[in-house]
Amino acid sequence: MILVNGKADNRISISDRAIQYGDGLFETIAYRNGQLEFVDTHLMRLAVGCKRLAIPFRQLKQLKEELSIVLTELAEHDAVIKIIISRGSGGRGYLADPSVEPTRIISTYPLPTYPANYQEIGVTARICQQRLSENTSLAGIKHLNRLEQVLARTEWHDPEISEGIMLDQHENVIEGTMSNLFIVKAGELFTAELNKSGVAGIIRAEILDITADNNIPCTETIISKSTLADADEVFVCNSIIGIWPVTCIYNGKINYNYPVGKITRQLQNLLSN
Amino acid sequence: MILVNGKADNRISISDRAIQYGDGLFETIAYRNGQLEFVDTHLMRLAVGCKRLAIPFRQLKQLKEELSIVLTELAEHDAVIKIIISRGSGGRGYLADPSVEPTRIISTYPLPTYPANYQEIGVTARICQQRLSENTSLAGIKHLNRLEQVLARTEWHDPEISEGIMLDQHENVIEGTMSNLFIVKAGELFTAELNKSGVAGIIRAEILDITADNNIPCTETIISKSTLADADEVFVCNSIIGIWPVTCIYNGKINYNYPVGKITRQLQNLLSN
Numbered sequence: 382m383i384l385v386n387g388k389a390d391n392r393i394s395i396s397d398r399a400i401q402y403g404d405g406l407f408e409t410i411a412y413r414n415g416q417l418e419f420v421d422t423h424l425m426r427l428a429v430g431c432k433r434l435a436i437p438f439r440q441l442k443q444l445k446e447e448l449s450i451v452l453t454e455l456a457e458h459d460a461v462i463k464i465i466i467s468r469g470s471g472g473r474g475y476l477a478d479p480s481v482e483p484t485r486i487i488s489t490y491p492l493p494t495y496p497a498n499y500q501e502i503g504v505t506a507r508i509c510q511q512r513l514s515e516n517t518s519l520a521g522i523k524h525l526n527r528l529e530q531v532l533a534r535t536e537w538h539d540p541e542i543s544e545g546i547m548l549d550q551h552e553n554v555i556e557g558t559m560s561n562l563f564i565v566k567a568g569e570l571f572t573a574e575l576n577k578s579g580v581a582g583i584i585r586a587e588i589l590d591i592t593a594d595n596n597i598p599c600t601e602t603i604i605s606k607s608t609l610a611d612a613d614e615v616f617v618c619n620s621i622i623g624i625w626p627v628t629c630i631y632n633g634k635i636n637y638n639y640p641v642g643k644i645t646r647q648l649q650n651l652l653s654n
Numbered sequence: 655m656i657l658v659n660g661k662a663d664n665r666i667s668i669s670d671r672a673i674q675y676g677d678g679l680f681e682t683i684a685y686r687n688g689q690l691e692f693v694d695t696h697l698m699r700l701a702v703g704c705k706r707l708a709i710p711f712r713q714l715k716q717l718k719e720e721l722s723i724v725l726t727e728l729a730e731h732d733a734v735i736k737i738i739i740s741r742g743s744g745g746r747g748y749l750a751d752p753s754v755e756p757t758r759i760i761s762t763y764p765l766p767t768y769p770a771n772y773q774e775i776g777v778t779a780r781i782c783q784q785r786l787s788e789n790t791s792l793a794g795i796k797h798l799n800r801l802e803q804v805l806a807r808t809e810w811h812d813p814e815i816s817e818g819i820m821l822d823q824h825e826n827v828i829e830g831t832m833s834n835l836f837i838v839k840a841g842e843l844f845t846a847e848l849n850k851s852g853v854a855g856i857i858r859a860e861i862l863d864i865t866a867d868n869n870i871p872c873t874e875t876i877i878s879k880s881t882l883a884d885a886d887e888v889f890v891c892n893s894i895i896g897i898w899p900v901t902c903i904y905n906g907k908i909n910y911n912y913p914v915g916k917i918t919r920q921l922q923n924l925l926s927n
Contacts, residue, residue, distance in 0.1 A: 383668055392665040393673065395656055395759055400666065400738070402800035403676025434801070435808050465673070468804075473766070475800065475807035475831055488668055493746070514787030515823060518805060526799035527675035527748065528707070531741075532791060534748035535708050550788060558748055 382454045383488040384447050396470045397484055398477065403525040405467030405484070406430040411492070411620050412460045417452065419583050419620065426583065427466060430522045431483075436468045438483050447487050454489075461490040461621060465525070493621060495543070500649060503626035503641045504543035506557065506617065508606070508633075509533040513549045513556075513578040521581040533558045544617050546609075546630065549578050554604040557617045560625075561585035563599075565614035565644045570599035584618040584652070591651045597644070606632070614642030624649045655727045656761040657720050669743040670757055671750065676798040678740030678757070679703040684765070684893050685733045690725065692856050692893065699856065700739060703795045704756075709741045711756050724760050734763040734894060738798070768816070768895060773922060776899035776914050777816035779830065779890070781879070781906075782806040786822045786829075786851040794854040803831045817890050819882075819903065822851050827877040830890045833898075834858035836872075838887035838917045843872035857891040857925070864924045870917070879905070887915030897922045 383391045398404035408427050411418045424441065431438035444464070451462060465488075469481035511533035519526070533545050544557040555573045556562050561582040563572045570592055575581050592599035609615065615627040615637075626641040656664045671677035681700050684691040697714065704711035717737070724735060738761075742754035784806035792799070806818050817830040828846045829835050834855040836845045843865055848854050865872035882888065888900040888910075899914040 385668070391668050393668060395658070395664050395666060395738075395761055397673070398804075399673045400670070400740075400759075401680075401798070402804050403798055404801060404804050407674075434805065465668075467673075475803045477804070477808075486668055486673075511791060512789060514789035514792070516785060516787035516802065518784060519787070519801060524801055525674070525676055526801045528677060528792060528797055528799045529789065530748045531671075531675050531677050531750075532707065535750075 382451055383486070384451060386485050387443060387447050393484060393486065394470050397467055398469060398472065399465060399467035399484065399525055402475065403527070404477075405436070405465055405525045406434065406523055407466075407525060408464045408523065409620055410462045410464070412452065412455060412462050413492070414459070415457055417448065417462065419587065420448075422583050422586065423620070426523065426581070427464065430524065431466060433518070433522055434468070434524065436466065436483055438466055440483065440485060444485055444487075447485065451487050451489060459492050461492055463488050463490065467525070495622060499543065499625050500623060503628035505541055505629040505631070506544040506546050506627050507537060507542050507631040509536055509545040509547050509558070511536065511547065513547050515550050515577040517577055520577050520579060521575045523580050530558045542631070543625065544627070548606065552606060554606060554609045555579045560617035560619040560622065562615065562617050563588065564604060564609060564612035565642055566608070566612055568598070568644070570597060570644065571602050571604060572599070573604050574601045582618065583620050584623065587652060588618065588648060591648065595651060597647075610637045612639065614645050615639050616645045616648070624652060655724055656759065657724060659758050660716060660720050666757060666759065667743050670740055671742060671745065672738060672740035672757065672798055675748065676800070677750075678709070678738055678798045679707065679796055680739070680798060681737045681796065682893055683735045683737070685725065685728060685735050686765070687732070688730060690721065690735065692860065693721075695856050695859065696893070699796065699854070700737065703797065704739060706791070706795055707741070707797065709739065709756055711739055713756065713758060717758055717760075720758065720760050724762060728762060732765050734765055736761050736763065740798070766894060772816065772898050773896060776901035778814055778902040778904070779817040779819050779900050780810060780815050780904040782809055782818040782820050782831070784809065784820065786820050788823050788850040790850055793850050793852060794848045796853050806831045815904070816898065817900070821879065825879060827879060827882045828852045833890035833892040833895065835888065835890050836861065837877060837882060837885035838915055839881070839885055841871070841917070843870060843917065844875050844877060844881075845872070846877050847874045855891065856893050857896065860925060861891065861921060864921065868924060870920075883910045885912060887918050888912050889918045889921075897925060
């Protein structure tokens with residue numbers, strides 16, 4: 382089912398600024414066991430993103446009503462719910478007309494068919510050649526300008542590799558193509574600062590909260606490639622996959638290997654409660 | 655008139671990767687006096703951009719046929735022709751399905767109603783707060799990830815200001831929101847290197863060719879804000895506006911002022927021949 386501004390439809394106007402400029406944002410929400418997971422946090426992030434992009438999104442109530450319609454249709458079927466908010470249709474070049482109303486798109490997809498044991502036994506990742514650009518005004522936002530992730534994802538077709546790790550312009554480790562990344566070193570957690578690049582993920586935020594509540598030291602910092610190589614544990618996370626331990630990272634001809642560590646397990650347990 | 659993959663239509667599927675990720679490119683071509691200006695150069699740039707984004711675009715012949723249909727419809731009416739090529743519809747997340755076929759969109763717009771004397775008397779510009787990010791893999795390409803330009807263009811509504819000048823992460827001058835920028839100093843032309851950011855414009859390329867042919871020194875280099883301030887002449891250019899002399903640039907509380915110089919005039923003349 383796809384709703385565009387509340388109506389069942391699967392197409393939008395060519396003049397929509399999502400098409401013309403990638404001028405919008407998205408959220409990807411897991412619907413499992415009849416629950417729309419972390420929905421309030423997703424909608425909060427969407428509102429913050431709209432504010433940062435100066436998209437005057439005043440249709441949160443309608444969006445929630447439309448989500449209810451979609452969930453009723455899904456009934457008990459698990460799904461991924463994707464919300465796209467664009468600035469709307471038209472304007473004179475890059476300048477949007479002040480009267481433009483944002484476009485709301487809600488679409489549903491089957492949950493991806495990742496092997497269930499990825500959460501148990503972990504996954505293999507690789508370090509991508511494609512770098513993330515840096516821009517404080519776009520950092521952290523889940524916006525529609527995703528060519529860097531698309532190009533990174535073109536780099537491998539080996540099905541044994543489940544995620545690509547992306548570095549910034551200074552060769553520091555930021556995140557996965559579709560996930561955030563944490564490392565554990567000497568009992569402490571670290572994840573990249575996202576003040577210049579990256580997407581501030583919902584599960585990442587949840588982990589920052591959980592670790593604070595449980596007195597597990599967790600720091601947002603700069604993570605170099607050698608810090609990644611020397612980590613005791615590594616995991617990636619997002620709203621759909623939860624937490625995947627990373628047991629091997631290909632970095633050109635060198636492999637970094639990690640066990641599935643106890644802090645990763647502890648966080649998986651805390652997250653599922 | 656809008657053609658989507660050769661058919662009259664004004665909408666595309668939600669699953670198109672232009673909407674989902676800004677995964678595509680565009681060209682904006684002037685159609686004036688029955689001529690599609692610099693069309694071969696535009697189509698060449700499109701092909702190069704597709705190659706750099708690994709979009710397997712094999713429909714150049716169809717695209718040209720569709721352009722003919724659009725021109726026949728326009729007859730003698732001047733217009734802007736916008737071509738969008740996206741990677742196509744679908745795929746599993748960032749990874750496109752190998753069978754995906756690119757989407758071709760051709761749309762026409764009235765030529766913008768800029769005052770005709772902008773080319774004569776010049777325009778006022780401003781330096782934007784919004785910075786351009788840097789990424790060698792995207793630099794120069796006219797791709798659909800245009801949030802930086804959109805955000806830059808939200809910064810002003812004063813109709814006296816005709817263009818915003820954008821700096822990179824190192825505060826160097828790169829281009830306008832919709833144009834490339836040249837400066838003249840001591841009889842020599844300079845424009846920004848576009849190896850890390852910016853769009854390599856068709857008129858910019860034309861000017862590089864014209865200056866080489868006419869023994870006018872012209873260098874692609876790094877242009878600092880102080881170099882811009884000290885310039886003898888400044889102009890911006892693109893396929894629709896041609897060359898606009900810039901006579902004033904607002905930089906916060908400071909204004910930089912320039913005459914409409916003779917090299918700018920010489921290039922306007924050379925370009926129109």
